[in-house]
Amino acid sequence: MTRAYFLRDMHSHVLSLYFLTRPSLHPAPNDPVLFSVILKSCAESRQARHVPILHCHVIKSTPPDSFLLTSLVDAYAKCGLLPHARRAFHEIPHRGVVSWTSMIAAYAQNDCARESLTLFNKMQEAFVDANEFTLGSLASACTKLASLHQGKWLHGFVLKKGIAVNSFLTTSLLNMYVKCGTVRDARAVFDESADSADVVSWTAMIVGYSQRGYPHLALELFTDRKWAGLWPNSVTVASLLSACGQLGNSVTGSSLHGLAIKCDLDDPPVRNALVDMYAKCGVVSDARYVFETTFDKDVVSWNSIISGSAQSGEPYEALELFKRMRLEFFSLDAVTLVGVLSACASIGALELGCCVHALLLKYGMVLSSVYVGTALLNFYAKCGEAKSARMVFDSMGEKNAVTWSAMIGGYGMQGDGGGSLALFRDMLKEELEPNEVVFTTILAACSHSGMVGEGSRLFNLMCGEMNFVPSMKHYACMVDLLARAGNLDEAMDFMERMPVQPSVSVFGAFLHGCGLHSRFELGEVAIRRMLELHPDEACYYVLVSNLYASDGRWGMVKQVREMIRQRGLSKVPGSSLVEMDINNDAFDQVAVLS
DNA sequence: CTAGGGTTAG
Numbered sequence: 001m002t003r004a005y006f007l008r009d010m011h012s013h014v015l016s017l018y019f020l021t022r023p024s025l026h027p028a029p030n031d032p033v034l035f036s037v038i039l040k041s042c043a044e045s046r047q048a049r050h051v052p053i054l055h056c057h058v059i060k061s062t063p064p065d066s067f068l069l070t071s072l073v074d075a076y077a078k079c080g081l082l083p084h085a086r087r088a089f090h091e092i093p094h095r096g097v098v099s100w101t102s103m104i105a106a107y108a109q110n111d112c113a114r115e116s117l118t119l120f121n122k123m124q125e126a127f128v129d130a131n132e133f134t135l136g137s138l139a140s141a142c143t144k145l146a147s148l149h150q151g152k153w154l155h156g157f158v159l160k161k162g163i164a165v166n167s168f169l170t171t172s173l174l175n176m177y178v179k180c181g182t183v184r185d186a187r188a189v190f191d192e193s194a195d196s197a198d199v200v201s202w203t204a205m206i207v208g209y210s211q212r213g214y215p216h217l218a219l220e221l222f223t224d225r226k227w228a229g230l231w232p233n234s235v236t237v238a239s240l241l242s243a244c245g246q247l248g249n250s251v252t253g254s255s256l257h258g259l260a261i262k263c264d265l266d267d268p269p270v271r272n273a274l275v276d277m278y279a280k281c282g283v284v285s286d287a288r289y290v291f292e293t294t295f296d297k298d299v300v301s302w303n304s305i306i307s308g309s310a311q312s313g314e315p316y317e318a319l320e321l322f323k324r325m326r327l328e329f330f331s332l333d334a335v336t337l338v339g340v341l342s343a344c345a346s347i348g349a350l351e352l353g354c355c356v357h358a359l360l361l362k363y364g365m366v367l368s369s370v371y372v373g374t375a376l377l378n379f380y381a382k383c384g385e386a387k388s389a390r391m392v393f394d395s396m397g398e399k400n401a402v403t404w405s406a407m408i409g410g411y412g413m414q415g416d417g418g419g420s421l422a423l424f425r426d427m428l429k430e431e432l433e434p435n436e437v438v439f440t441t442i443l444a445a446c447s448h449s450g451m452v453g454e455g456s457r458l459f460n461l462m463c464g465e466m467n468f469v470p471s472m473k474h475y476a477c478m479v480d481l482l483a484r485a486g487n488l489d490e491a492m493d494f495m496e497r498m499p500v501q502p503s504v505s506v507f508g509a510f511l512h513g514c515g516l517h518s519r520f521e522l523g524e525v526a527i528r529r530m531l532e533l534h535p536d537e538a539c540y541y542v543l544v545s546n547l548y549a550s551d552g553r554w555g556m557v558k559q560v561r562e563m564i565r566q567r568g569l570s571k572v573p574g575s576s577l578v579e580m581d582i583n584n585d586a587f588d589q590v591a592v593l594s
Numbered sequence: 595c596t597a598g599g600g601t602t603a604g
Binding site for chain 2: 208
């Protein structure tokens with residue numbers, strides 16, 4: 001059990017004990033110490049029941065005790081009773097910095113960040129000086145408002161007024177920069193107060209790196225000897241596991257698993273992060289093991305294993321788990337359905353996915369986030385339903401590069417390169433920055449529709465005007481584009497002029513074109529080059545054997561296959577899927593869905 | 595009497 005849970009439990013016991021021994025009598029304010037203890041326990045255990053009665057006792061005396069009213073503000077706020085907190089605040093006769101800060105914090109904790117800032121202005125008008133507590137709460141308010149501007153102003157205020165910066169304030173400011181600004185600025189805050197760093201500020205910085213796409217730096221900060229004296233807790237470990245998952249680093253991941261066991265850091269977020277890490281590193285069996293041995297599963301546990309299975313090539317397992325979740329009456333959320341949709345997309349389970357769509361509408365989830373809309377769109381696109389995908393696309397409010405890319409790819413999959421291009425132009429018109437995934441998608445769409453001229457033009461636009469450095473995927477798309485259309489000499493020329501060594505997938509695209517257009521002599525030239533660059537790769541032999549097969553040279557095919565066997569290389573056979581037998585399996589699922 | 599960090603998704 002973590003410290004937070006323990007404390008909440010303890011305060012709950014304090015209350016039970018007190019009200020058991022004095023069933024009808026609440027403490028009177030003339031015993032302020034006991035009174036404060038009881039109030040604090042109400043706040044920490046989130047039990048609002050007794051607070052109004054205690055409040056009555058306080059305001060009976062004249063003048064009411066400012067200290068106790070301030071505690072009441074805090075207690076109400078922690079129980080989520082913001083209007084009550086506000087009333088108590090207005091009843092305080094002498095408002096000192098603590099009273100103001102309690103109310104500012106009350107707003108920040110109850111999602112009224114805007115009011116926190118307003119109240120801060122009133123506090124300054126009342127000539128009460130803010131302290132590090134006040135500014136910490138205000139920094140949290142800025143984080144919730146996603147307001148870098150206000151946050152920077154606050155940071156400046158702290159420096160200008162020479163307010164003592166402790167690890168609490170450091171963490172709040174650092175976190176503000178992580179969520180609203182850049183990790184660089186966050187790191188600057190962290191480094192400037194390195195002397196007062198503790199586990200929480202250190203962890204906040206690790207979380208920042210992990211969440212903002214620098215998992216490598218997260219691990220680096222963790223192993224930095226400069227902070228060797230800090231001992232990680234379960235929050236630290238959970239975010240480090242997330243970083244390992246992003247990197248696909250299961251070696252460090254399992255070490256952290258060991259650390260968590262050794263230090264008894266075992267709560268739902270850690271277990272969920274473990275499930276996610278193992279799934280992302282391709283060790284689904286370990287992910288499954290951690291999941292099955294978690295006895296206090298929450299919705300995130302289910303979501304992690306469902307998405308993990310779906311993304312690790314086990315979509316049927318994912319659907320099976322979803323069914324189990326429903327049968328156990330576990331309540332789902334949008335993330336669950338996004339995972340299920342991704343499983344449906346990968347096996348083309350149109351019927352089932354449509355039921356998920358119905359569920360999304362039922363819960364009113366479609367508009368709730370870009371993630372949901374994009375997942376639904378992607379599902380329809382992958383099932384070859386570009387029209388339905390487009391309807392989802394048009395109904396979405398917020399869209400990002402992934403959304404656009406899924407829709408562009410949806411047209412591409414149907415061989416509608418014109419549709420892809422039109423949408424790509426719309427994207428540029430809306431002044432959105434296409435990323436490398438969008439470029440890959442549009443190039444592939446051109447290739448599948450035989451639009452060589454358009455594809456080449458886009459590639460030049462990407463490398464020239466838009467200053468993109470093409471990745472291996474882009475090169476493979478270009479070679480595929482040229483080779484598929486029969487421009488094999490041009491494709492060969494393109495490969496030779498590439499600034500990096502072509503990968504197996506680039507050769508694969510080329511050889512495929514050679515097979516399609518019966519240019520076997522060129523294919524053999526490419527095979528020789530590929531052999532020099534990539535020996536010992538099974539897929540290489542498969543490509544060669546495919547080329548001979550398209551020439552009808554079955555003797556050669558047999559020879560190559562024999563070579564694969566002798567060298568002990570193996571390749572997972574490819575497969576494709578068609579939805580059938582809806583009446584049995586899918587309807588079984590549908591029954592669970594409704 | 596007041597303050598800080600986490601896990602899942604396209």
